[in-house]
Amino acid sequence: MNEVIIITGMFLVTFSVRYVMFAMAGRIVFPAWFQQALAYVPPVVLSAIIAPLILMPQGHLDISLENPYFWAALVAAGVGFWRQHLLTTIMVGMISFALLKWMTS
Amino acid sequence: MPSSNSKEFINGAKATIPMIIGAIPFGIIFGTLAESSGLSIWGAMAMSLFVYAGSSQFIAVGLLATGAGPVIIIGTTLVVNMRHLLYSTALVDKVKHLSQGWRALLAFGLTDESFAVVNARYLDGSDNSRAHWFFLGSIAAMYGNWQLCTWLGIGLGELFPDMTNWGLDFAMSVTFLGIVIPYLRNKPMWLAVISAATFAMVLRDLPHQLGLVAAAISGICIGYASQQICLRLSPKSVNNAQERDQNKGATNNE
Numbered sequence: 603m604n605e606v607i608i609i610t611g612m613f614l615v616t617f618s619v620r621y622v623m624f625a626m627a628g629r630i631v632f633p634a635w636f637q638q639a640l641a642y643v644p645p646v647v648l649s650a651i652i653a654p655l656i657l658m659p660q661g662h663l664d665i666s667l668e669n670p671y672f673w674a675a676l677v678a679a680g681v682g683f684w685r686q687h688l689l690t691t692i693m694v695g696m697i698s699f700a701l702l703k704w705m706t707s
Numbered sequence: 708m709p710s711s712n713s714k715e716f717i718n719g720a721k722a723t724i725p726m727i728i729g730a731i732p733f734g735i736i737f738g739t740l741a742e743s744s745g746l747s748i749w750g751a752m753a754m755s756l757f758v759y760a761g762s763s764q765f766i767a768v769g770l771l772a773t774g775a776g777p778v779i780i781i782g783t784t785l786v787v788n789m790r791h792l793l794y795s796t797a798l799v800d801k802v803k804h805l806s807q808g809w810r811a812l813l814a815f816g817l818t819d820e821s822f823a824v825v826n827a828r829y830l831d832g833s834d835n836s837r838a839h840w841f842f843l844g845s846i847a848a849m850y851g852n853w854q855l856c857t858w859l860g861i862g863l864g865e866l867f868p869d870m871t872n873w874g875l876d877f878a879m880s881v882t883f884l885g886i887v888i889p890y891l892r893n894k895p896m897w898l899a900v901i902s903a904a905t906f907a908m909v910l911r912d913l914p915h916q917l918g919l920v921a922a923a924i925s926g927i928c929i930g931y932a933s934q935q936i937c938l939r940l941s942p943k944s945v946n947n948a949q950e951r952d953q954n955k956g957a958t959n960n961e
Contacts, residue, residue, distance in 0.1 A: 611781035621814035623795035627803035646926035653904035689725030695881030
């Protein structure tokens with residue numbers, strides 16, 4: 603069945619990526635260029651995931667006052683750079699989003 | 708001394724609370740979206756139980772809703788989760804003394820959130836001999852919460868069919884935003900992130916999340932290339948910045 607194949611496959615690739623280094627316990631050493639490129643992977647993938655969600659929630663670029671995703675993310679980013687504290691960033695972002703969504707609806 | 712093991716475990720769970728707050732709405736929205744994408748209740752629950760990777764679960768239900776097949780979904784999961792290779796590479800020296808069973812367990816729970824918390828713990832200069840219990844505590848809290856929220860989301864999705872329009876997905880966005888910010892310490896990283904975000908938006912309408920994959924690969928190449936250019940121009944400044952990053956860790960969430 604499709605669902606079983608999808609979930610088994612997703613489990614296998616996700617767990618393999620997470621486990622391979624731990625399993626080999628340091629016996630795999632990547633070349634320097636690969637290590638340096640790897641350092642970019644988390645912020646790049648995470649921002650590629652969130653940019654369309656924040657800036658184009660209706661499918662087109664929207665930085666008008668009607669887009670609470672954009673303004674709440676902007677406030678959260680400002681607080682994030684200023685305080686460098688994750689819980690504060692998340693809480694401020696979520697509260698701003700709720701307020702903006704309530705104001706625009 | 709079991710008491711100090713349990714203390715580490717509890718501290719790990721406590722340190723994960725900020726991440727849990729972001730994951731609650733995100734887990735709920737996954738549960739509600741799963742149903743509208745055509746995934747069965749058991750499929751949604753099994754995905755959270757066995758795959759346990761929020762962003763790729765989110766993307767997988769999005770792909771399912773567009774009718775994508777297993778190869779596309781599994782391939783996209785692999786690309787999106789490649790970042791965990793960095794996390795495990797960063798932590799391998801801290802766990803290599805543990806048994807294979809422990810290592811498998813910790814690897815299974817190595818999410819963005821637990822990595823951010825656990826990496827900060829390993830780098831804070833205190834005694835690390837029991838820190839794997841801290842790691843496990845972080846995983847247990849995050850994992851338990853994820854299961855509970857998925858289940859809650861499935862139930863709420865049936866009660867409130869319009870819940871997918873409430874904007875709960877913003878919780879994932881703001882959590883990831885909070886995780887990205889500490890990385891933005893030098894120009895190549897800024898350039899990589901801005902170009903990945905731009906490509907992701909421009910290529911958004913490509914089928915099967917290919918835009919996301921292309922954006923990620925372009926961002927990594929642009930970041931790496933600009934780092935090489937910066938190194939040629941002023942070798943000292945980039946080296947110093949990288950050393951500082953390694954010393955501080957990629958994250959400083961507390």
